[in-house]
Amino acid sequence: LFPWDRVAALGNPAAGPAALADAAPAAPFAHAMPVPRVLRPVRRTHTADHYRMHMREADVEIVKGLTSRVRTYEGTFPGPTIRARSGREVVIRQTNDLDVPTAVHLHGGHVLSEHDGLPMDTIAPGDSRLYRYPNTQRASSLWYHDHAHHLEAENVFKGLHGQYLLTDREERRLPLPRGRYDVPLVIRDARVESDGTLKYTRPSDCPNMLVNGKERPYFQVAARKYRLRLYNACANRYFRLRLADGSEFTQIGSDGGLLAEPVRQTELTMLGGERIDVVVDFSRYPVGSSVVLENTGALPTERPEVLRFDVVREARDRSRVPDRLSELPPMPNGTVEREFVLQTFPEMTINGVTYDPNRADVVTTVGSSEVWTIRNIESAVAPPDFHVWHSFHTHLVMFRVLERNGGPVGPTDVGLKDTVTLGPGEEVKIAMTWGEYAGEYLFHCHQLGHSSGGQMGRIDVRAR
Ligand code: C2O
Ligand code: CU
Numbered sequence: 001l002f003p004w005d006r007v008a009a010l011g012n013p014a015a016g017p018a019a020l021a022d023a024a025p026a027a028p029f030a031h032a033m034p035v036p037r038v039l040r041p042v043r044r045t046h047t048a049d050h051y052r053m054h055m056r057e058a059d060v061e062i063v064k065g066l067t068s069r070v071r072t073y074e075g076t077f078p079g080p081t082i083r084a085r086s087g088r089e090v091v092i093r094q095t096n097d098l099d100v101p102t103a104v105h106l107h108g109g110h111v112l113s114e115h116d117g118l119p120m121d122t123i124a125p126g127d128s129r130l131y132r133y134p135n136t137q138r139a140s141s142l143w144y145h146d147h148a149h150h151l152e153a154e155n156v157f158k159g160l161h162g163q164y165l166l167t168d169r170e171e172r173r174l175p176l177p178r179g180r181y182d183v184p185l186v187i188r189d190a191r192v193e194s195d196g197t198l199k200y201t202r203p204s205d206c207p208n209m210l211v212n213g214k215e216r217p218y219f220q221v222a223a224r225k226y227r228l229r230l231y232n233a234c235a236n237r238y239f240r241l242r243l244a245d246g247s248e249f250t251q252i253g254s255d256g257g258l259l260a261e262p263v264r265q266t267e268l269t270m271l272g273g274e275r276i277d278v279v280v281d282f283s284r285y286p287v288g289s290s291v292v293l294e295n296t297g298a299l300p301t302e303r304p305e306v307l308r309f310d311v312v313r314e315a316r317d318r319s320r321v322p323d324r325l326s327e328l329p330p331m332p333n334g335t336v337e338r339e340f341v342l343q344t345f346p347e348m349t350i351n352g353v354t355y356d357p358n359r360a361d362v363v364t365t366v367g368s369s370e371v372w373t374i375r376n377i378e379s380a381v382a383p384p385d386f387h388v389w390h391s392f393h394t395h396l397v398m399f400r401v402l403e404r405n406g407g408p409v410g411p412t413d414v415g416l417k418d419t420v421t422l423g424p425g426e427e428v429k430i431a432m433t434w435g436e437y438a439g440e441y442l443f444h445c446h447q448l449g450h451s452s453g454g455q456m457g458r459i460d461v462r463a464r
Helices: 005-011 017-022 152-157 448-452
Strands: 048-060 068-073 079-085 089-096 104-107 128-133 140-146 161-167 182-190 208-211 218-223 225-232 239-243 249-254 257-265 268-270 275-281 290-295 305-314 336-343 362-365 369-376 390-394 400-404 419-422 427-433 439-445 456-462
Touching (some): 068 079, 140 152, 140 225, 140 275, 161 182, 161 225, 182 305, 225 268, 369 419, 419 427, 439 448
Parallel strands (some): 048 089, 182 225, 336 369, 362 456
Antiparallel strands (some): 089 128, 140 161, 182 208, 225 275, 239 268, 249 257, 390 419
């Protein structure tokens, strides 16, 4: 039994392994990988870019030859990319043309509570709502996705997620790959039935691996450096990503933007919600050759391939990765300590309780520097062989990971984070400073099957 099975199955009692036979066999590398289109503002003022988006159903081809009905922002799967600049506000009018309530959350965004897309703060079918994003934060690869209570996992699985790339002057001054050589790779699982139906089910029944909305595509690249912004947009699953030839690449950023300095990596473990920004140099491969990005965390019943890079041409490359990338804000030196225990039995809880929108689980103040200890320790009523991963996420702030299991942090705990992974039995310490807005926010597990089940808490940030 795969450790995730029982947990995901709690939300999906009808699913079972026998159903796997109905999944569409995936022809690997049958699609060219699309790059999500960049959405154009409908209006620009001196200080803001205004956008309009409709959430609606659309028919798309995920597996070659099949038509799948999905839930989209603006008809695209995944949603279109918003390109924002630090210091310029983005205002989006979101209209819900679906038949389910939705709430749009900018993941990693520093926004006022009323624009945060809280679980109960939903847009009813037929209604619309204005979200304001001030972009007063540093450059980072953010994303927007659904957050309607109990529905977020299914809504995101069915397509309600998109990229939000925020840039700033510090980032633009660096000689990193840019333009067509700066590409988001939105990686997620899916289950597409042989009739094309995209079916929300547990992760062990989701054999289709998608990049930018297509099943195991190929991407034609030039023999030069690319900046690849990796997203784990899965509702319920982790990846362990590597290039099949084991070669190194350079991590330059994480959830909260550029690292202080680049880090050499060969394998990346990513849980739902996390972003990792890497530079891969394809000039080491001869034109005409290919290299596969694979997920060594795939199930034995699944193919490990995620994406094939085909090196098809030479190209000039003036980009490089400097030894110093950015200045991180000073490490918060917290005096307030809090503890959180994530469990899945008998319910999806944090500190023994499920989410209640009417109960504040943490009350803090703007400017409070805190150290949070987060533990993944299963309760005594869990089956003895039960192991599950969690992905702890905070709204409003970026944090730093101080410790993992009492020792040094893991290879992908570097930089500013808004989501941190917790393997079975693991404990992490994180530090953050609450600011700059007062209001109601959230912390939760970003395994969306867990947050949908209640593994989420409310934090009230009070003005000083
Ligand atoms: Cu991406 Cu509250 O989450
Ligand atoms: Cu969880």
